[in-house]
Amino acid sequence: MSTLAIESTRQLDEPLVIAGRSFRSRLIVGTGKYRDNDTMVRAIEASGAEMVTVAVRRIDLDRTKEEGILHHLDPSKVFLLPNTAGCYTAEDAMRYARLARAAGLNDWVKLEVIGDQRTLLPDVAATLEAARVLVAEDFKVLAYTNEDVIAALRLEDAGCAAVMPLASPIGSGLGLVNPYYVREIKARLEVPVIVDAGVGTASDACVTMEQGVDGVLMNTALAEAGDPVRMARAMNLAIEAGRLAYLAGRMSRREIAVPSSPSKGMLDRSAAREPEARGGA
């Protein structure tokens, strides 16, 4: 008889390790599109995320009181992952990555090179080109990509620290549209696989983690929720739930019912109606 008291997921799971750095939370959240900074800060706290993404942009010189994100987030408390969002060429993405590193926080980058404005789907060839250069410059590259197994393998070969296939298009909230390919990517890669973009609500996050991936990155699902702080807590729980369900291993599916209570020890059945098949709930 086990006397193990399960106090937290930490006892049942290993930390997420990317480029030698450990994270207890498998949820990474963005910092964009919140209605205000206070909501953002509270949502990040409720999400339990230890890593958050940020973008690099021109300072608005007409409104110098407009503060950068570092006025609201303490980089000693949350690990900041700069992105190259909005870049449509390898060259631009590399420029943004280098500017981000010059800020002096770390040498990580969430590399994204977008190929199309309508879908915001990644330009995988340009992403690969930028990844190779940035890896050679000692960046820790976490590459946003399609749920394409071959692209994921190439990005791993290029030296990316993590590969981040999408669940569905950025900001769409459509959830995980291609669980089979995401599972296959996870099965084939050695580096962590983080599903990035497209998660809409807690069940999406849970189902995504149940595929066995190492983590999920989301932004809009929190920022555009009716109550971002509650949704952040829901996502926190959903990520843990999905992760533990994956580790536990689900029961097999059957197309017929199997009783949960013993069929042995039942009283004599009334003659009125003999069941066609023995058993019951």
Add this chain to the structure above:
Amino acid sequence: MSTIAETIEIRLNGDAKRIAAGLTVAALLRELGLEPQLVVVEHNREILERSRYDATPVRAGDVLELVHFVGGG
């Protein structure tokens, strides 16, 4: 004793801007009310290390980009 201060034109975050001649990057940031440790400077397409802000003059025609971290996904 009034002299008309000499100014130069530079390109700052995509816009033409006239600033006083003879400023360093550090002095320009001060004039703009920016904290150097929260700003990354790209000077004529080259990233300028913070340790060089004090010693780097801003010259006519220079292209400066001042960037920082903002919310993003």
